[in-house]
Amino acid sequence: MKNYLQAINNYYFFPALASLGVAIFLLEMHKSNVFLLGIIAIRIYCTKHRKIQLCCLLVAFLTLLSSGYLLIHEKKHQLDEMKNCSGKLTIWPDNIRVDGDRLQLRGKVKLDNSTFTFKNLAFYKLTSKEEKIYWQTRMRPVEISFVGSSQKPLDQINRFGFNYQKFLKQQKIYQIITVKKIHSISAVVVPIYRFDRWIGILRSWLAQHIQRNFGKQTAIYMNMLLLGIKQSEFSEIEETFSTLGILHLFSLSGMHVTFFMNCFRYFLLRIGIQTNKVFWLQLLFAIFYSGMTGFSISVIRALLQMSFQLINQKYSLKLSSLDCWSLALIVHLLGNPYLLFTNAGKFSYFLSFFIYYILKIIAHYPSKWLKSSLLSLLLGITMIPLAGVTFYEWQVFSGLLTWICFPLFKKILLPIILSSFLFSFISKINIYIVILEQFFQSLTILFMRIEQFWIGNIGIRHFSFFTCLLIIYLLICFFNAWINKKRRAISYSICLLLVLNFKFLSPIGTVAIIDVGQGDSIFLQAPFHKENILIDTGGKLAFKKEEWAMRQQEKAGATYSVIPYLKSRGVTKLDKVFITHGDEDHFGDLLTISKKIKIKNLYFPNGTTKKKKFLSAVKQLSKNGTRCYELLAGDNIDSYFHFEFLSPFKEGIGENNDSLVMYTKIADKSFLFTGDLEIEGEHQLIKYWPTLTIDILKVGHHGSKTSSSPMFLDQLKPQEAIISCGRNNHFNHPNIEVLKELEKRQIDLFRTDQQGMIYYEWLPGSKLSKGKVVKKTN
Known part of the structure; x- marks a missing residue:
């Protein structure tokens, strides 16, 4: 056996590739993964080494069994969502997380109507400081009897955004339980043989x-x-x-x-x-x-x-x-x-794979100081493909x-x-x-x-699968050329720089209605990265809590929605940000975004600074060098995107009917962005602009019944309508009457609460694409 294993010394990389290819292909059947598996199979065949090929087949078969078992396990534990459920949850002390009034429990659950136990993630809102201290000081496993609700984790809702469902699935968690009430807590006896639990x-x-x-x-x-x-x-x-x-x-x-x-x-x-x-x-x-x-x-x-x-x-x-x-x-x-x-x-x-190459490069240098500095520098370069598929920025x-x-x-x-x-x-x-x-x-x-x-x-913008493969290939060629002291290393480094700046070569323009939950945020990007614009930022109301209940890990919604998407488009600065009015679900994440992405110009309706929180945000941005402008109906801005402002007609106080209404034409289609404009404002708008018609309407006030009057829809004659609202929101947006009015006029409807991000693309001189969505509805 030892002689057989030594016969393929220096070639165990091929069985590792076989295992990698089979696992990726089986667990995510995508055409790019089929391509990757095909490349790996061809490369192994080309070794012409029988023992390597047999070893690859054995490892691939074992990986097939392991992955197949995991897929069967997933199918078995896929349960329907339940508004009311009860059961017992066993929790180990190192799986308890307390943050303010939020308790996170990870353990094994057995529902009363189920015959098996499964791994689960549960959340519970703590009701007192004493209850918080109890959970913070737990050092023994416990079993809780609870009543709550069960739901599936949220799937991906924005392009290149975080996929919570996939993240938990990788940890064999397929359901989330919201605990409403804990009936009892009892100690759990740990078997002496459970080494991992001890x-x-x-x-x-x-x-x-x-x-x-x-x-x-x-x-x-x-x-x-x-x-x-x-x-x-x-x-x-x-x-x-x-x-x-x-x-x-x-x-x-x-x-x-x-x-x-x-x-x-x-x-x-x-x-x-x-x-x-x-x-x-x-x-x-x-x-x-x-x-x-x-x-x-x-x-x-x-x-x-x-x-x-x-x-x-x-x-x-x-x-x-x-x-x-x-x-x-x-x-x-x-x-x-x-x-x-x-x-x-x-x-x-x-990174550990590329250290193998880097150590060969630095071995030729006598100085320890130079070796360590080159190791860190070259490891930084190898981060490029990873940065392009995870965080979308390279820390030089x-x-x-x-x-x-x-x-x-x-x-x-x-x-x-x-x-x-x-x-x-x-x-x-x-x-x-x-x-x-x-x-x-x-x-x-x-x-x-x-x-x-x-x-x-x-x-550096999001890298496609093939761009990522190209960069990895260039990195390997670059390192090999350096090891062999060939001048081609310079050519490969130039190619890497060109790929890094691909965003400036992309001719695709984008309009994206970002899913920010109960709020608005719309992104416009011109071809060749000529201009980047954001209309509203999303955000949510902050409620006062006692000091013990304040959460340390709670982040702004933009951290998971707007910011990752902007970075995936290669955005490091926003040329213009428009805030339609002074409600926090439209500007609440403005400062959060500004800390990560520079804002050159900020525009908002005249009078919005009468809202104290918005005024505070404007002052902070002004200190950081952002130029701030107030707008009224009749104003316009001409750059790559030409905007005409149709409302408000006078200085307001930042309320819904003071919303900034924006008209623009992109490719062959006209858009109207209405903020939270209500029926009173809509009637005033069509009175001043009696010939206005459009192709695509961003429905006002998240589809509330206080907006989208029949008269307004009849004049505009939109072909498509977009509603930005949160899932299961407390306001019951969109209103059923608004939906009926849109359906009556045969207006194609897109909803972020059902379909996630909605986006359009175009090329210079071509027509706007049809509306695309992240989540397909049945």
Whole structure:
């Protein structure tokens, strides 16, 4: 067997490719994945190596079984939504998350009308501070008897946006339960053989020990870097690290695993353990440590790869670094076929694969300083294809900052955190804890100061599957050329730069009605990236709560809707933002967007600044260099997009009938954007513009019965109408009478609550496409 395995040394990459191709094809049957599987099959056939091909077939068959079992499991656990359900939910302490008055529970549920248990995610609104403290201090598993409702997670609603349903499916969660009432809570006896559960209990206890014995900032860093636990307070600084491109340093990965494994080995040798026994103890520690970090994907990858390297050394298998990487990927895929659909899986395996090339490049350089700087720089470059399918921006100087921070984490932060953590079980020195807290507070402030002057992010637009493959091919060619010291490396780097700037070469223009829930947000982008415009930003009302109920991790809706979509279109600045009126569901996320995407010009109806919150937002934007303008009917703006403003006719106070009504023609179609204009305003508008007709109407006030009067619709004669409203909203928008009026006139209707984003595209000199939607309705 050993001789057979050694016969394909340096070729385990091909079985890994076979496993990857089968898993991706089976779990997401898309034409691009068929193409990828075909390329992999042809490449394996071209090896002309019988043993490699047999090994690939075996691994592909095992992956087929693993993926097939997962698909059967999914089908079995697909349940219908239930407005009323009851059952029992078993929760382990490390799966409890408390944020303000929101309790998140992840565990096994058995509904009263079901014969089997399944993994589930449940949410419950806490009713008191005492109840919050109870759940925060749980250190033992419990079973709750509850009454609530069950629903499927929300599918993708915006182009290139976050798909919550797919995200949870990758964790084998297919339903979300909203707990309305907890009837009883009882303790759960943990079987002695459930090693994973005991580790979870220990992990939860250690997290609470850290919370009790250290300051707030120290606990945030310690829980993150030791246990991989993100506290709710971490969200306050998470955005900073993400902007700087160093968030990966806080995600347990190869650097952290190497540090802790080396510490453990050093400890064993110092207490006199024989070298041959150290090997087995290291393997056991690897399993234990993966559990202590919540079985994190990046940690499991690093531990698997390191374990194969240790086995290779002990048994002289003559495996290459790439072989160890490939074997880790095969084993990981067999255990979790969804591995490479997750961001953690993509980043961990993709970057560790390119380290194999980078180490070959830097091996020729004698200086350690130069080697480490080149490693960070080239790893930053390999992030390009990943950035194009995840965050849609490339942090150019993240490699440089990683290079600076890497020694800080490896030689200062990790040793300080580990030694402080261990010492806390022996003694508690208050002055040391205060100094440690001051150190971490200062470090956080330093990173926030750097963020204020950070200019290293480039918007790169969403990459298609084939663009991504092209970039990966160019990267491999670039690295190979560099290794072989060929001048072609320069040509490949120029090609990479051209691909990065593809957004300026794209002739496709877009009009998109973004799904922001109960609100409005409309994006217009001209061909060749000539102009980017946003009409309204979405947002929601903020209600006052007691201090204990305030959530730390609650983010603005634009963080999940408008901002990702704008970034996917390569937008780094908005030429114009129009706010139709002063309701928060139209401007509430304005400042949130401005922090991520520069706004050059802001336009709004005369009198909107009489709304205090809007006035505050305008003042803040003005300080940041945004030029602000007030508009009335009769004004117009001429740029790539020509806008005529048909309302309001006089200064208002930012209410619905003071809405900015905008008319524009795009390609061969005319649009009318009406904000929340109501019937009174509609009648005034058609009185002043008696010959106005249009092709596409953005229906006023989310389809409320206070808008879209028969007289208004009869004059405009729209062919299509778009209603932007939230799912199951409290206002019952759109109103049934409005829907009937639209249907009576045979107006084609699009709704964001049913179809998600609605968008149109065109090419210069051509007609506007038909309306496209993200979600198909039955």
